[in-house]
Amino acid sequence: MKKNNSLLTPIVFLVIGVILFTDPDSMVKFISYILGGLLIIVGVYRCASYYIQDKRMGVVNNNELAFGITAFILGLLFIVLASAIEFLIRIFFGVYLILIGISKVYQTFFTTDRSSKFYALIVVGIIFLLGGVYTIVESNITLSIIGLFMIIYGVVDFISYFVYKDNGNSNPVKETVIVKEITSEEEELKKDKKHKKSKKGE
Numbered sequence: 001m002k003k004n005n006s007l008l009t010p011i012v013f014l015v016i017g018v019i020l021f022t023d024p025d026s027m028v029k030f031i032s033y034i035l036g037g038l039l040i041i042v043g044v045y046r047c048a049s050y051y052i053q054d055k056r057m058g059v060v061n062n063n064e065l066a067f068g069i070t071a072f073i074l075g076l077l078f079i080v081l082a083s084a085i086e087f088l089i090r091i092f093f094g095v096y097l098i099l100i101g102i103s104k105v106y107q108t109f110f111t112t113d114r115s116s117k118f119y120a121l122i123v124v125g126i127i128f129l130l131g132g133v134y135t136i137v138e139s140n141i142t143l144s145i146i147g148l149f150m151i152i153y154g155v156v157d158f159i160s161y162f163v164y165k166d167n168g169n170s171n172p173v174k175e176t177v178i179v180k181e182i183t184s185e186e187e188e189l190k191k192d193k194k195h196k197k198s199k200k201g202e
């Protein structure tokens with residue numbers, strides 16, 4: 001069962017990675033709908049649980065009601081804004097890359113040594129800045145990159161499963177040697193016991 005689970009992981013990564021790489025919009029919408037539906041179910045359950053506890057048991061738990069309403073609203077937002085989720089992810093990663101680029105360029109102002117490290121910081125900072133802007137402007141690029149990494153991971157993990165699947169099996173030669181060693185030790189112990197008994201008998 002453990003081997004099946006280890007094989008299932010790379011297959012799942014491959015499938016999700018291919019979908020993200022080829023059609024990220026559909027994948028994001030699908031995930032948004034699933035998450036939204038789950039949050040709505042949880043919200044309705046928590047609100048119902050609150051009213052049941054209040055009416056039948058007389059227990060008032062405002063946290064339960066607040067959590068239920070919040071989950072329900074978040075679920076609706078995930079469903080209604082499913083098309084905008086990809087844009088929000090893009091903005092988040094783009095801004096993050098731009099901030100990294102700015103920090104790299106900012107470090108150069110405090111670098112007095114005009115060596116290769118100085119120019120490397122500038123180049124890396126500019127690359128991050130351009131990558132952040134490109135991520136914001138170009139739709140689906142972030143999710144496509146994530147999908148590509150998932151595909152690479154899935155392929156490597158899938159190949160590794162078949163290459164190293166026999167490594168977990170025990171080596172029959174080693175087992176035979178161990179068994180022989182244990183048997184020889186047991187025989188020696190028996191001989192020692194017999195020898196001690198014979199001495200006592202004398």
